[in-house]
Amino acid sequence: MFMPTRRPPLCIPNMSVNHPPPRHGCIYRSSREGPFLRESDGRVFNAQNDVYYLPADDVEFDRLALQHRIHYHILGSLYPGGDLVDRILAPEWGVEKAVLDVGCGACHWAVEMALKFPHVHVIGVDLAPRTNIPEQPPNLRLEFDDANLGFPHYHGCFDVIHCRSIVTVGIHDRDQFFQEMERCLRPGGIIIVIDGEMPTLNHNRQRIPPAPMDGNYPQTRGWMARIMFEASQDFAARGASPIFYDIAGVLFQSLVATGAFFNPVIQLMYLPLGPWPVGNTEAETRWIQQLGEMMRQNGLEFTRSLRPTLKHRGFSDEDVDKMLFGAEREMLDLSVWMYTRWVYIYAVKPR
Template sequence: MSDFSFRGDGAGGPLPGAGENDADGESVFSGITDAPSIYSFNSSRDGLALLRMIQGRTFNAQNDLYYLPADTTEFARQEKEHFAHLVGLGRLYVEHENVQQILSLVDGEHKRILDLGTGVGSWAIGMANEFPHAEVIGLDLAPNTACANTLPPNCRLEFDDFNLGLSHYYNSCDLVHCRIVAAGVKDFKWFINEVAKCLKPGGMLFIIDGDHNLLNSKKEMQDLAYGSGGPGQSWLARAIFEAAITLQKRGSDFDARMKLYELVSASPYFEGVGEHVYLFPVGPWEKGDTPAEHQQRQIIGILERQSMIDAVHSLKPLYIHEGYPAELVEQFLKGTEKELNELSVHMYTKWFYSFATRNSVPIQDQNEAPSVETNA
């Protein structure tokens, strides 16, 4: 169960740059129905319990499995990635008609949307604005506290670790959304079934994640850079590949991100399982067939380039902590910036948008959540 929950005053307006230096003592409160907690977040009082500093970056202090920052720089990167997906899809979600039907306003029905791994909170805020009659909850190990005063009145963000279970949301959600969470999941099979418990029959699950193997301009596996690198080789692809191996060794079920469709299909609690695959250019190198498509691909490319450069910087503490030589880490950083800024290597990121509908099969008792290392 979550110990900390905050919700803004509904002032609205654009999402500001997120950061750990939010004003102390801001009045925040929980959601419009029975929330798991009511709490006023105070950065100086609660920061030591919820956040920690590692190599000059702010990290969550609840769970050592997810070893990526939760600070101003990382939230800015997450927002760029969010906008890349928003431009790529043209909206916040796939399966538009189904989502509209599920979340339509019905007298006497309470609609609830749960965003797991909400991070900067952009997706949750967008959904709260699009569906003002629905309650939207963004859950994360360390969500963006800086947006507390600009959250829509029907939206709240919570500090929580979903690896510990989500019993306070069982059978209460119409839609559950999980984007780029694999690095923080111990057991994806367990996670999918735990999410199924949260959905009402007929509710929808969306799991989105990317392949850590980047593709070249021919949409084939990108060659990794080693040694001094070479023509057509990529330091970004090498950096992401090394991060994937390292996260998996640390206990993340990281490979699951490439078999989401199979994992959801294997669950007895879902029907109508499907998947959409998107390729995003990294950098503004790809041309579109029409002026509108060209503009779209250029915008996505610019956002993905910025996000990927920032991602390698966010991974630096992980590399150092796991014993990578400082010289190699510096090569990851400089090589990535050089090849992306010069557009010397043309690459795609590959994204899997998996979705399913909760069926009416009763959920049997399951084992407790998998053990996850936590920090006192």
């Protein structure tokens, strides 16, 4: 049985669905003992490290639920790779299968994977995972931990490792992180990485220059670009690794640098911040405008979550309000047609 303990086990012990792990099991590293959460500007944040500085409260969990729907809308699935993941996780007599969701956050992906694959042990790890999950699947376990500290207790334990929206905003050393993920993956296992660049792009997919702080909307445009620029500077100063260009190339090189992933498969996507694009058919237009509306709602809430970050950069409440207002109007009025660039990448570890 998968019992909670202060020191993680060397690997996932044998379990059966008849003897599930305890609900809300909690493991954390002794080097980071203490409170898990803290408050700032009316929002709740993790208290385990200063690298990842996005909220960990119900408002953020709702945004992450929307982001989860966005990626499902794009992929038509819980993951890229489709049948490949299904084959890797297919039941095998006498073989325990396991999935690691790094930076599980609100746990929507982890929950759905546990439901889709009831014979698979799903482990969700986060600095501050959501723990009040209704009807938590018995094969899902959550852990408080910092991915920057490594997972030596999980080397060779997982068939699938999933990393979404963590590498660019929560990881100090990308190459070291992917080397550790490779060690945690079993031969024949797959790593899935989904992440986005910080800059916003115009309708020609060129970088939008940040608005000057002495301007005002609507005379001055580029306020979303200004917020993303300032946030990325703050993330970098905290020790994260935001990506400003060529996200596909950067992550590809980091995976290849492990020496284990030789042919990562990449899907690069330009996601509109608003329902402004038009497709080649009526069905395409409906699909992309539905995506754009979800991205707009996600963008609106994401910029609001950055208020503490912008204040940490030294901006006054007045300047923060000006930036947030300008970015909000750009998205709501569609006065600036914007994209953000995301990458979906997966790679298989050779047997």
